[in-house]
Amino acid sequence: MALLQIENLTFSHYDSKPIIQNLNLTISEGDFHVIFGPSGSGKSTLLNNLIRAEKAVGHLQGEVRLRNKPIAQYSIRQQVSEIGFVRQNPHKQIIFEDVLQELAFGLENIGVSQDEMKIRIGEIVQFFGMQNWLHEKTDHLSGGQKQLLNLASTLVMNPTIIVLDEPTAQLDPIAAKEFIQLLQRINEELGKTIIIVEHRLESLFPIATHMTLIEVGMQVCSGTVEEIIHFLQKNDHHFRKCLPPSLQLATDLGWDEFPLTIKDGIKVLRSKNIGKLAYESKTMNRTSPVRLEVKNIHFRYSKNAIDLLEDVSFELHKGEIISIFGNNGSGKSTLLKAISGQRNFYKGSILIDGVKQKKLSARHLNREGIASLPQDPSTLFIEDTIEKDFLKYCDACAISKDNVERVISLLQIEAIRKQHPDDLSGGELQKAALAKLLLNNPQILLLDEPTKGLDLFAKEQYRQLLIQLKNNGMSILIVTHDLEFAARTSDGCTLFFDHKLVAIKSPQQFFKQNNFYTPTVNQLAKPFFDDVVIYEDLLSRIQDEMGVQLNDNSK
Amino acid sequence: MLTFHQFHPLTLTLYYLFLLVILWLFKAPIVIFLLFISLFLFWSISQNRKSILNELVFVASLSGLIMLFTIYFYHNGATPIFYLNDQAVTTEVIFYSIVMAVAVAATWITWQALIISFPMKKIIYLTSNRSITLAIALSNFVRWIPNGKIQFQKVMEAQQSIGYFSSQSKFERMYKTVKIWMNSYYNAFENTFQKSAVMHERGFKSGKRTHFQHYRFRKTDCIIVVSILITFFIMVINYAQLRYYFFPLRKEMTVEPIYWLVFVFISLPIIIQIKGWVQWHYYKSKI
Numbered sequence: 001m002a003l004l005q006i007e008n009l010t011f012s013h014y015d016s017k018p019i020i021q022n023l024n025l026t027i028s029e030g031d032f033h034v035i036f037g038p039s040g041s042g043k044s045t046l047l048n049n050l051i052r053a054e055k056a057v058g059h060l061q062g063e064v065r066l067r068n069k070p071i072a073q074y075s076i077r078q079q080v081s082e083i084g085f086v087r088q089n090p091h092k093q094i095i096f097e098d099v100l101q102e103l104a105f106g107l108e109n110i111g112v113s114q115d116e117m118k119i120r121i122g123e124i125v126q127f128f129g130m131q132n133w134l135h136e137k138t139d140h141l142s143g144g145q146k147q148l149l150n151l152a153s154t155l156v157m158n159p160t161i162i163v164l165d166e167p168t169a170q171l172d173p174i175a176a177k178e179f180i181q182l183l184q185r186i187n188e189e190l191g192k193t194i195i196i197v198e199h200r201l202e203s204l205f206p207i208a209t210h211m212t213l214i215e216v217g218m219q220v221c222s223g224t225v226e227e228i229i230h231f232l233q234k235n236d237h238h239f240r241k242c243l244p245p246s247l248q249l250a251t252d253l254g255w256d257e258f259p260l261t262i263k264d265g266i267k268v269l270r271s272k273n274i275g276k277l278a279y280e281s282k283t284m285n286r287t288s289p290v291r292l293e294v295k296n297i298h299f300r301y302s303k304n305a306i307d308l309l310e311d312v313s314f315e316l317h318k319g320e321i322i323s324i325f326g327n328n329g330s331g332k333s334t335l336l337k338a339i340s341g342q343r344n345f346y347k348g349s350i351l352i353d354g355v356k357q358k359k360l361s362a363r364h365l366n367r368e369g370i371a372s373l374p375q376d377p378s379t380l381f382i383e384d385t386i387e388k389d390f391l392k393y394c395d396a397c398a399i400s401k402d403n404v405e406r407v408i409s410l411l412q413i414e415a416i417r418k419q420h421p422d423d424l425s426g427g428e429l430q431k432a433a434l435a436k437l438l439l440n441n442p443q444i445l446l447l448d449e450p451t452k453g454l455d456l457f458a459k460e461q462y463r464q465l466l467i468q469l470k471n472n473g474m475s476i477l478i479v480t481h482d483l484e485f486a487a488r489t490s491d492g493c494t495l496f497f498d499h500k501l502v503a504i505k506s507p508q509q510f511f512k513q514n515n516f517y518t519p520t521v522n523q524l525a526k527p528f529f530d531d532v533v534i535y536e537d538l539l540s541r542i543q544d545e546m547g548v549q550l551n552d553n554s555k
Numbered sequence: 556m557l558t559f560h561q562f563h564p565l566t567l568t569l570y571y572l573f574l575l576v577i578l579w580l581f582k583a584p585i586v587i588f589l590l591f592i593s594l595f596l597f598w599s600i601s602q603n604r605k606s607i608l609n610e611l612v613f614v615a616s617l618s619g620l621i622m623l624f625t626i627y628f629y630h631n632g633a634t635p636i637f638y639l640n641d642q643a644v645t646t647e648v649i650f651y652s653i654v655m656a657v658a659v660a661a662t663w664i665t666w667q668a669l670i671i672s673f674p675m676k677k678i679i680y681l682t683s684n685r686s687i688t689l690a691i692a693l694s695n696f697v698r699w700i701p702n703g704k705i706q707f708q709k710v711m712e713a714q715q716s717i718g719y720f721s722s723q724s725k726f727e728r729m730y731k732t733v734k735i736w737m738n739s740y741y742n743a744f745e746n747t748f749q750k751s752a753v754m755h756e757r758g759f760k761s762g763k764r765t766h767f768q769h770y771r772f773r774k775t776d777c778i779i780v781v782s783i784l785i786t787f788f789i790m791v792i793n794y795a796q797l798r799y800y801f802f803p804l805r806k807e808m809t810v811e812p813i814y815w816l817v818f819v820f821i822s823l824p825i826i827i828q829i830k831g832w833v834q835w836h837y838y839k840s841k842i
Contacts, residue, residue, distance in 0.1 A: 075761065075762075076755070076760065080758035080761060092749060092750075093753055096674070097674045097675060098674070101676045107765075108765050108766055109758035109759050109761055111762060111763055112765060114765060114769070117765070118767075153757070157758075302603070342715070372716050374709075374712075374713045379710045379714075380717065382735060396720075396721070396722065440717070440718065
């Protein structure tokens with residue numbers, strides 16, 4: 001019997017076109033159902049309509065049935081006991097100042113006795129391994145811990161269905177993988193039904209049971225994982241790029257195998273005798289002049305604390321893109337703030353075009369020629385509309401207003417120029433924020449997690465824009481968890497570890513020495529070509545090899 | 556070790572309400588000044604040096620503005636010192652403006668101390684089984700100001716980093732700061748509705764609630780509550796005698812016997828915290 005049925009669901013805000021149209025979904029008990037699609041396609045709106053308490057204001061048609069009964073007929077208490085919801089932003093979901101109370105809140109609301117609460121919380125804490133931070137303040141938790149707490153707070157209520165809206169969007173790659181593995185355990189060991197919206201699909205294909213693709217509010221395809229893969233391959237759909245690289249390879253090369261995991265992919269490649277040819281690894285070519293030089297900077301937040309930045313030194317050349325990786329809380333964002341002038345380091349120096357930079361006063365916390373994108377891009381906007389904000393900023397910084405049209409056209413944000421910043425999706429906000437920074441024609445761009453909230457295609461557009469800026473001579477420093485994006489975009493990569501930056505290397509040289517902090521493509525290719533970091537390179541090398549093999553066979 | 560925050564939420568509610576009512580009902584300058592000093596010390600114990608300095612700057616600025624405003628618009632009193640726009644500025648008004656400025660500062664710092672004493676869970680504990688709407692409104696209102704502060708700092712930093720404050724005009728920079736301040740607190744206010752939505756998603760308005768943590772009403776709570784009620788009752792009966800007036804001539808400043816009890820209440824948080832600190836160090840020395 002179907003657990004959840006969505007029939008002809010159509011939703012629109014008043015006086016606007018539908019956000020979702022005629023959606024039909026059937027979810028059975030124990031399913032691990034992945035919903036995917038481009039940003040703004042209505043996925044989050046669909047999830048919101050599954051939870052009566054959080055219904056968006058608008059016009060709804062169609063029906064959602066839980067155990068064959070319309071969901072509207074369930075009381076709120078019954079609903080929250082059946083369906084748990086984990087949002088994208090871990091910070092916005094947490095209510096209380098301490099972890100224990102956060103875990104208990106849902107149980108208090110459904111009237112569970114104190115003794116039973118203690119047992120259920122104790123069990124969940126064990127399952128999630130939260131013992132060491134159980135008595136911490138929620139403000140002091142890392143992003144990964146916060147998202148775990150949200151999942152634990154949801155699971156402690158023992159719902160039948162757990163709904164997750166891009167839960168790994170703000171997590172580093174290792175935390176994201178661990179989170180997905182935990183979801184798999186919850187699905188397999190506890191039999192919970194999982195409905196998840198995600199952009200990072202590679203790790204979900206092997207564990208999902210069903211998938212649904214939504215575009216422009218409409219259901220393009222829904223079915224088992226095999227059916228979805230077959231649909232994407234047969235129609236050469238642009239979302240084929242979301243398939244695991246091993247499967248993409250098999251499709252592109254016309255192989256019969258169906259490898260979903262890295263392990264299966266490596267087996268297939270071994271069977272094809274790949275990896276006999278030698279290749280030269282790409283190295284960094286740093287001949288352009290040094291634009292930014294960071295020399296031995298030290299920084300700590302207070303006298304008695306340890307250094308967050310300890311003897312950090314590196315160079316950024318003209319027309320270069322460097323990506324910095326590292327765990328949450330390791331100091332990467334603080335490094336960007338130290339460079340842009342928002343944090344005064346107590347030792348060391350920063351030189352821009354060979355000129356040593358002075359410490360900035362509290363009033364002027366910006367260095368000339370540097371633009372910095374914060375982790376929360378909404379803090380860059382203070383006016384009612386994007387266009388108004390750009391114009392006010394031009395007035396404030398004595399910039400020509402012609403630049404407003406230039407950046408709007410460059411970032412292709414014409415459609416959102418009259419919108420309020422709070423009404424934009426995550427991806428739109430990132431683009432608008434970058435546009436604002438480009439108004440002042442900076443020479444150095446510092447980007448903190450710029451691809452957060454962007455789908456695959458938006459990321460590609462963003463990447464092309466950064467390359468264009470780079471080719472025009474801009475120097476770009478990116479702090480990111482997005483390994484694939486960095487591999488495609490950067491000239492150099494480095495890791496922030498133990499309060500320092502390790503040596504900057506080309507993406508190929510950097511990733512080849514890593515087993516965990518590396519794109520999925522590199523994990524697949526490592527036994528054969530350890531310096532391959534993007535899919536196209538892997539495909540081309542295998543095609544070379546196959547060409548060579550075919551030539552050998554024909555002799 | 557008992558700390559002030561560990562009293563029953565009802566006791567704490569009554570305590571803070573009592574202080575605010577006494578402050579504004581009687582307006583006794585000695586009580587106002589002592590209240591401000593005592594609660595500021597109590598609040599500072601849990602803060603770092605930078606926060607304390609920022610708070611002092613804010614309180615001093617706010618008090619200064621209130622004093623100027625009062626002196627400019629109030630012309631009561633019998634002892635003029637100078638004339639402003641042909642209106643007399645009297646010693647009574649000056650004294651009144653100082654006392655009112657400190658009263659507002661004391662109210663602000665009482666609010667700050669209350670936020671520390673009342674995490675969300677205590678507010679929910681007190682109000683949720685009486686009125687869910689009140690519980691949501693109060694808990695989100697209490698979090699509004701701390702969240703507004705955080706948002707203000709984030710936005711200020713981001714805007715400073717892109718050169719928004721690069722103007723030479725002090726007035727323009729001040730205007731922009733006020734604009735960001737209003738924007739941040741408005742955003743924080745809007746976000747409280749989002750928290751409400753999250754609370755609803757987890758079944759907050761779905762029926763009778765149980766509690767994970769129960770607060771014991773101890774003997775000390777009983778003593779404090781009864782003492783507060785008796786003190787307040789005595790003060791209300793003697794309102795005419797106890798209330799302080801500023802105009803036309805200000806009342807002679809005397810310490811009525813009942814005020815000694817009020818002083819004890821005002822100093823209670825800091826006395827208990829110091830006692831707890833001493834006790835802890837004593838036990839630590841035995842480890």
